[in-house]
Amino acid sequence: MDLRKRTWAEISLDNIEHNYRRIRSLIPEGCRFLGVVKADAYGHGAVQVSRRLEAAGADYLAVSCLDEAAELRGAGIGLPILILGHTPREYVRELIDLDLTQTVTCEAKAVEYSEECVKLGKTLRIHIKVDTGMSRLGFLCAGGYFEQGIGNIISACRQKNLEYEGIYTHFAVSDEPGEEAERFTRGQFELFCRVIDALGKKGISFRLRHCANSGAVVNYPETALDMVRPGILLYGFGDGGRLGLRPCMRLMTHVSTIKYIDEGLPVSYGGTFVTSRRTRMGVIPIGYADGLLRSLSNNCSFITERGPAPQRGRICMDMCMIDLTDLTEVNLDSLIEIFGERQSAEELAARAGTISYELLCSVSKRVPRVYAG
Numbered sequence: 001m002d003l004r005k006r007t008w009a010e011i012s013l014d015n016i017e018h019n020y021r022r023i024r025s026l027i028p029e030g031c032r033f034l035g036v037v038k039a040d041a042y043g044h045g046a047v048q049v050s051r052r053l054e055a056a057g058a059d060y061l062a063v064s065c066l067d068e069a070a071e072l073r074g075a076g077i078g079l080p081i082l083i084l085g086h087t088p089r090e091y092v093r094e095l096i097d098l099d100l101t102q103t104v105t106c107e108a109k110a111v112e113y114s115e116e117c118v119k120l121g122k123t124l125r126i127h128i129k130v131d132t133g134m135s136r137l138g139f140l141c142a143g144g145y146f147e148q149g150i151g152n153i154i155s156a157c158r159q160k161n162l163e164y165e166g167i168y169t170h171f172a173v174s175d176e177p178g179e180e181a182e183r184f185t186r187g188q189f190e191l192f193c194r195v196i197d198a199l200g201k202k203g204i205s206f207r208l209r210h211c212a213n214s215g216a217v218v219n220y221p222e223t224a225l226d227m228v229r230p231g232i233l234l235y236g237f238g239d240g241g242r243l244g245l246r247p248c249m250r251l252m253t254h255v256s257t258i259k260y261i262d263e264g265l266p267v268s269y270g271g272t273f274v275t276s277r278r279t280r281m282g283v284i285p286i287g288y289a290d291g292l293l294r295s296l297s298n299n300c301s302f303i304t305e306r307g308p309a310p311q312r313g314r315i316c317m318d319m320c321m322i323d324l325t326d327l328t329e330v331n332l333d334s335l336i337e338i339f340g341e342r343q344s345a346e347e348l349a350a351r352a353g354t355i356s357y358e359l360l361c362s363v364s365k366r367v368p369r370v371y372a373g
């Protein structure tokens with residue numbers, strides 16, 4: 001262990017590749033694979049993850065914004081990259097120079113992008129986003145909006161200097177159990193297919209039709225179309241354990257201080273924990289500024305070589321306390337796993353009332369990523 005690294009995240013790129021191959025084996029031959037690497041690849045390091053996906057044979061990447069895409073291009077990633085969010089028209093030149101694909105979510109934005117492209121004398125590659133029930137981004141096409149939605153998409157695609165390569169939608173509840181979620185997801189897919197059909201009849205067709213996020217890859221394989229778009233599956237979660245995916249991040253720290261505290265003493269800010277016995281207390285150098293959610297205070301354990309050590313008192317910005325009274329063999333410099341192999345990020349997230357996604361992408365910039373295999 002390098003002790004300058006007070007706390008670190010071990011990332012296994014081999015496990016990323018394993019997960020990639022597992023997902024690949026589920027989707028039809030010829031179906032393309034877009035790896036979602038937004039938010040620094042869910043905290044795993046977008047450049048390293050993208051390099052591995054590129055080498056393994058992925059077809060496309062997606063990020064949320066121009067800066068994330070520029071980072072990948074700067075690192076020499078050559079795969080096509082789709083920007084899922086909005087880019088202001090002022091940056092159209094950069095989109096084109098970096099050979100990026102921009103999502104278009106309404107007619108007005110298509111017009112703006114087209115005007116900029118015409119000024120530059122260049123063409124921008126776009127994917128049309130359809131809102132089929134997520135009520136977030138995209139051309140509204142549900143119910144009474146169908147005809148108008150189709151008209152607006154056609155108008156967007158016909159703007160000068162836009163190359164409409166793809167069309168996509170996003171599922172809201174494809175990862176939720178139950179009949180209602182299933183009905184909703186099937187309704188979204190059916191509407192998406194009707195939109196594509198109606199556009200085809202008007203002479204507008206797309207090379208890349210895609211909608212399957214992780215939930216749909218697992219639960220609705222028939223939605224794969226031309227390309228799948230998983231994120232969390234790549235990082236080892238979201239399959240309910242069914243696919244043999246492997247977690248790719250192990251968040252580690254070590255015991256930096258041990259002291260004995262008498263019975264009846266309050267611990268940490270607010271005194272929310274009071275010792276019920278003379279306690280051998282360990283201080284570990286990880287806090288909420290590292291991404292350890294403060295809402296886990298007094299409600300979790302971290303894993304020592306000798307078993308779980310209960311966390312005590314409020315989690316501070318840079319450190320927190322663990323009870324080592326019953327773990328006498330755990331000493332200074334002993335390794336502590338916050339999550340990863342022996343405690344899953346999903347379990348810990350559930351304790352905090354959140355999901356693995358949030359725990360993974362909360363691991364902050366201060367925590368060095370250490371890449372092993």
Ligand SMILES: *Cc1c(COP(=O)(O)O)cnc(C)c1O
Pocket residue numbers: 036038084170213214215229230231232233
């Ligand atoms: C984040 C995102 C995904 C990936 O979602 P997962 O649930 O991680 O698979 C796919 N598509 C869009 C549009 C997204 O924003």
